[in-house]
Amino acid sequence: MGNTINAIIKKYNGDETRLMDILLDVQTELGFINDWTVEQISKSLDIPQVEILQTLSFYHFFHREPRGKYTIYLNDSVVSNFYGKEEIKKVFEEELGIKTGQVTPDGLIGLFETACIGMSDQEPAALINEHPFPSLTPDKVKNIVKLMKEKKSIEDIKGNKYGEGNNSHYLMRSLVNNNIREKGAVIFSDYTPGEAVKKIVKELSSTDVIEELKKSYLRGRGGAGFPTGLKWEIARKAKGDIKYIFCNADEGEPGTFKDRVILTELPKLVFEGMIIAGYAVGAKYGILYLRNEYRYMKNYLEHVLQEMREEGLLGSFINGKKGFDFDIRIQCGAGAYVCGEESALIESAEGKRGEPRDRPPFPVESGYLNKPTVVNNVETFCTAVKIILNGAEWYNKMGTKESKGTKVLSISGDCERPGIYELEWGFSVNDILKKAGAKTQDVLAVQVGGPSGNCISEKEFNRILAYEDLSTGGSLIIISKKRDLIKDVVLNFQHFFKEESCGSCVPCRTLTVIYEKIIKKIVDGKGTKSDIDNLLSWAAFMKNNRCGLGQTAANPTISTIKNFRQLYEEKVKGNIELFNPDFDENSAIKDYMEVVNKK
């Protein structure tokens, strides 16, 4: 075991900033990371054990005790629950004879839950030893358990009904489907890898590239909508001998899965975007930060990178141009939504816990290893390539006044055709409901932009998806009238934020607990009107948190109280203010009764 650990550490040159990779590899080899292993890593890297634990215990896919030869992570997202996750969980528990959170006594199979794994278009889904198993049914579960008990290989358990497109590539062999429902003119249009790189080498200087992007008004697709040309320009001008380009493929916002599909079908487009960014900014290194839930793509993506090296698109002298050097590595995460926040992403890639940094300085001035760093979303890089190829003028013909081009949407929930839609900006929510096959009269609400976004009612279904109206990172969850909005959606989202807070800021760490607690109380019929008022007024405190997670963590509650207040009022009706309906005498005196030996 000691040899295994040392070999892994050697592979990363004993570099403590690669601690994430070291821990991921060690866990893959040994199955878990116990105190002894931590001690070995600590000795080899010459850093204190508590610092290794600091990273290790932050990420929920790392574990310190065995979680089974087969480890099942059942998706606990809202949409998974819509599609029968509870039943799937019950079948797993019955077949395995254990509860969720446990491992079978023989140590063979562990059953756990996890937050959204980016499969909302094919729920309920689970990850088993990092391989996605989408669209689960009770029969499929029974079969999977049977094969696991027979100790079949994961490939045998998967079977051979792989998903469409590159999902069935021999290095991926995944059961996932793309569900691309509508292709648009920017991302899913014709593409020949390498053309854009050829074009810039021949025709465009680095400042030309930036000018073209500025003219296109391209704004970041990761949610915040920062102008991409401007970001690259600041990074270009920033002082620094070394600069970095990061592609943010953490895609953790529940209900979002577009980057999964783009990476599956168009990885070269993503990487070419990073190369162009490198050219424009003067960076020679790129890092793709891939969420752990998408680690099943890693070998395939590595293979694509290798192909690009062989094609002369990565490495030195790209396209024969002296001084144009660029290469990309893949950094996997280990389960933490907050790592999608750009500075937490950088911390994580440096081997640390994913705790967002104070800003300023912004990553463009001081990012990865304190060097100027550009962080962009997967879709942003793809769009940049197409703008370089076709020109800003072409791009500006699409979309609305302030939102140019197209947007790739992840659509899921109660509709007939969940999946990926690339649409020009400017569609209304109603248009999208129609496309996805949801009948407006059956729809109670639409969650726009994930839990951190906005939950809108029928009254707003005519609003337009665009930065100037309903701005979104691209996910819509359709919620039908048969759902209990507060129980099925709000409670799940508040639980999500509580679990995912890094814990650094006081309001984020504590109020996420309190929001979940009070929503639970209301769902249990024990809430009062003052609970509703408190939830509304405390949201102001969340605005002062350090990062976007904490700043938006009360949104699920706030936007539903604003748009669906009557649902809350129905649940608290009849509960008297002065009396605390949540108080339970028996549980309050339980400790005392135990001490005095009374039952």
Add this chain to the structure above:
Amino acid sequence: MSIFVKFTIDGQICLAEEGKQLIEAAKENNIYIPTLCNFSGIPPKGSCRICTVLINGKPATACTTKVSENMDIKTSTEELENFRKAVIELLFIEGNHFCPSCEKSGNCELQALAYRYKIMAPQFPYLFPKRSIEAWHPKLIKDHNRCILCKRCIRGIKNEQGKSIFAYGKRGENLEINIDKETSKNISDELAQKCMDICPVGAILVKEKGFTVPIGKRKYDYNPIGSDIEKK
């Protein structure tokens, strides 16, 4: 030569060296901005958020902000003061703070802030978490009930070999401070005292020593926190 800049805090014109931490710059102008996770001399990490002010209308933490020319700063608006009160209350309800039995009582920054903000009963429900007290270390006691997770010990303490002794464990509501068994093994009495002093509350205590200064004669017993800055 250092350059001085002019800026305003709640309309009052102030002067300080350019790039100075806003907390310090305000102090030099006799204005107290409450802090908890900040500790003079160690790099800031805006985690408690209590020092939040408005800078040109936007919220930002004063401990991580450097002053510049013409900055317009607001610190005593009703909204900000309500926010600070909330932060203090949240710290009380998320831990277990029984001040009368705490060695740090009277010297504790959290307790002092609660007095300054005249906090009686918190507006939030108590969470009563189950937390432990660690006493395995030969010189230190770590009381997790009182820890406000401000990171001052992590940022400010290294052992004689320059290695960290403290680090965070876990995340979110389970966040905790861990002490390294190896790197903390042979710390000197002085360093142990420094650990206790850097902690704003009674979460790190030195063993076998207590109440050397009696209650009633401690730092904040007569003078509210911040009053030394405001009186000058």
